[in-house]
Amino acid sequence: MSATIRPFGMLREYLQGEKEAEVAAGQTVRQALASLGIPPEVVALVLVNDQPQEKDYFLQEGDVVKILAVIGGG
């Protein structure tokens, strides 16, 4: 079972420039980020299938997760 993480912008640096990565479903977004070496702290917004979710959301089969960095704010 797998889900897809799609980092935007500077977060792609954590995937060496790749636009997406497969992760196991059944874990939280937070755990999935950690498994990819992405510090949850730098992720501002998590959209699962275009719906905002918290980092404690449990990933399901086929979920597409966009993660956005805090670029600048304010």
Added chain:
Amino acid sequence: MNGYGGQILRVNLSNGQISKEPTPPEVAREFVGGRGFGLYFLLKEVPPKADPLGPENKLIISSGPFSGLMIPGAGKCDWTTKAPLTGGYASASMGGHFTAEMKYAGLDSIILEGISPKPVYLFIDDNKIELRDASQLWGKGSMIVEKTLKDQYGEEFQVAAIGPAGENCVSFAHINHDYGRQAGRGGVGAVMGAKKVKAIVVRGTKSIPVADPDAYRKAGMELFKACKEAEMLKEWTSYGTTIVVSWCDEVGALPTRNFSAGSFEDGKNLYGPVMRQKIVITDKGCFGCPSPCGKYSRVQRYNTYVEGPEYETIGMIGSNLGLNSIEDVAHANYLCDEWGIDTISAGGVIAWAMECYEKGIFTKADTDGLELKFGNAEAVFKLIEKIAKKEGLGALLADGVKRAAQKVGKGSEKWAIHVKGMEQSAYATHNATAMLLAYMTCDVGAHHNRAWAITYDLQVGRERVAPEKVARVIWLQHFRPMFDVLGGCRLQWVELGIDRNLYLPALEAITGIHRTWEDLELVGERLWNLARLYWMREIDGFDRNWDLPAPRFYEEPPSSGATQGQITRFEDVQKLLDMYYEQRGWSPQGHPTPQTLERLGLQSFVN
């Protein structure tokens, strides 16, 4: 002159004289526009030690080379004056449509001088410029006044107005425009109120000359294309600045109960998606904006409408006051807007008062019977009105948190969260040293918009005290405010991440002057140093002590939340300041050295 309206409008309110003079080309070349013009006229024309509410102070409103042209976010104007809140430099940036209209009326700056004997509003319709009687408008809310004037003159007139708080010279009174954009901080509204100017109404129909119209159109299209193709366009537009509420809560940057912590146990009620679902009815944008970040909301419970709340208001009036309902925050936001006070300073001073009440320093006798505990929304609503009217406890709070704490004493200075007398805006900095330094050294007081450095803190290590952090803060302080100089919005660069080099061909095509970002950042550095000289001139003994943060950030580790137990050491506060002065070429007391002034060509500005 290419890229400019071409004229400075001078309004002497004491004798009613209205005059225009051509915008000096050398000022345009050196100070570019917007905030640059504001500082130029402030230094040149407002005498040292002027009373901010007196006739010698001036209120300078300036557009910039981008304003009113086909550039994304070309809707910003700058309001500069000597600040009633701090006694130092005030510069507030206002969005909406006002700047475009004043530019179309041929105006680069409007300078309000003196004091009117009676309430007036300034009416500008191209070359027809008059002071008109405002006695029917005096005492009314800023937004109802805007509607009244637009009904009278037409929708195409743009209106900037003060509420009763400005009339009463509340030290953090603001100026409203387009039903929810503001010139917010430092008390710019109080200066307008002291001058008895209730509103400025403007319409213009002239063209703006540009050096190379074809190149300008092409460069403008490239900028709009970059915005439209930005990956985050949809998300940014959906949530606006509220996009960071959840992140700030998560990393301990969300001010909670007077900055006693950086996470709020009820924070989830205030997150962007929750707000959007509960109260937002439409997105709202400024002039020429492809990424409208304004959120126009309807608060059913109170039957009010408000543009907002923005992140800052959610932080300062929401979590910082312990309010856990977005509807209550939105209603308080509406009250601040209509009465005419800055939500950031209001949140800062009310939080201080709540802490005083909870600590027993205020009793109900002092609070006019209000139960001023954190979380009491009704008390907040009532207090906003009292502040605007300077009634009861409101009279004390209307002076700002620094003066209020000085008056009350009893140790309450310890929890007055400000720098230089300006209440700190909504990033808790118990353990985020770059952002802390940004607040300490911001040129108007503890405001975030010059150097928003908190993500950098999270990226490189929040407690690190290193030269790179200082360098980052300094660079941001030169670069970000350049958007205020150009008369445009920085958020397309900041939030959508578009390439800042796309702005350069546009600027050159408009003005006919080739400038690189190094050139513009040098303008930024010169303005930064000039603002510093202004503080030194206006405040006797102004030195590094004025750059120190609130003691809470080096004495009181939060007892909960993401930064529980974390605090910055005072020796690191001093170290940050030492590195900052060294990198800036300032003395250990925080004064620009003669060598620095010579390098920047600013010797003529020193007496």
